[in-house]
Amino acid sequence: MSTTIALFGAGAMGSAVGRRLVESSAKVITFLEGRSAVTLERARAAGLVAAPLSAFAEADIILSIVPPAEAQKVADLIAPVLRDSGKKPPFVDLNAISPKTMEKLAAGFASTGAKVIDGSIIGGPPVPGKAGPVVCLSGDLAGEPDLLSRFGLKIRRVKGPVGAASALKMCYAGINKGITGLSAAMLLAAARSGASEALKVELAESQAEHLKRLRHSIPDMFPKAYRWVAEMEEIAEFLGSDDPAALIFKGMAGVFQTIADDRNGSHKLIATLEAMLDEGH
Structure with a gap:
């Protein structure tokens, strides 16, 4: 059948x-x-x-x-x-x-x-x-x-x-996507403060494997950022108001919302991130 x-x-x-x-x-x-x-x-x-x-x-x-x-x-x-x-x-x-x-x-x-x-x-x-x-x-x-x-x-x-598989997803996504969001936020902070070139040098020397991963994960995130906003909010709810880490993921929701808005607007932030992750510079 x-x-x-x-x-x-x-x-x-x-x-x-x-x-x-x-x-x-x-x-x-x-x-x-x-x-x-x-x-x-x-x-x-x-x-x-x-x-x-x-x-x-x-x-x-x-x-x-x-x-x-x-x-x-x-x-x-x-x-x-x-x-x-x-x-x-x-x-x-x-x-x-x-x-x-x-x-x-x-x-x-x-x-x-x-x-x-x-x-x-x-x-x-x-x-x-x-x-x-x-x-x-x-x-x-x-x-x-x-x-x-x-x-x-x-x-x-x-x-x-019911809830066990969702809990697994919250924990895994919190680690995986959280690292991407946190890294994007700090790359943008470096660009705003004039530390972008120094940060690129430091990452290349002391965090080469992480930088290699970011060169894939951050651009891959751009078209998905709008979906990740609600996911970060769900992770914050999963952690609960008594867990200070919940504030981290509320912040991550804001990071991804900012990226999503930029993708639908000026692309200024995305261009900044792409430049910082460019292996040729």
Whole structure:
């Protein structure tokens, strides 16, 4: 029998995950109403089939892969569809949200009869010929990990209830993206204070490996910065008001918002960062 996977979210990550599922012989349906021409073309190129939300209830499993600020809205759209349906496919949230947000999201499905699985994605979008990213799942798992791994996804079970996979994502993203944001902030501070050339020399001499990483991670962040704002806010919530580190990630949200605004505006900050990371200067 064929397997139908409903995927909400045809962005860079969602469409790439969908492509891998399609290439592994799954039928992948997605909701595209109101989406941009770029998203429509991306979904078409990935082999995704446009479908109404009502069709999600007939799928074998539902995946949500959207920016963290959109996760609750997607759940609020899908829960009524499952509540009114005889078939109850499991709903898997794969977004970068805090355990508290995940628990609130899951509570909205309590009256639907559908199972909610907590998930997260660690790594970049799938690339043909390479394994990964890792899809982490927690909660009341049954056949879902096997189903998704059968269609080309690398699955890791995380011990614990709903919220455990989200906690893992918060910790990993806090380290990985936090280092990128902190480094970008200090590079910009060096440029403002006239210390840019001296900092470049020092990094090249004493932090060569870190500088090499930044030459990839900071430019790679520019188009993603707008999505990382809400993710940093989720990490701050995850840490809680009693943890002083929460203030760090509230600050990181501001850093990424500033980069996102610059990318949509003058590109002055991005040009500064590119110049500081340029190996030729």
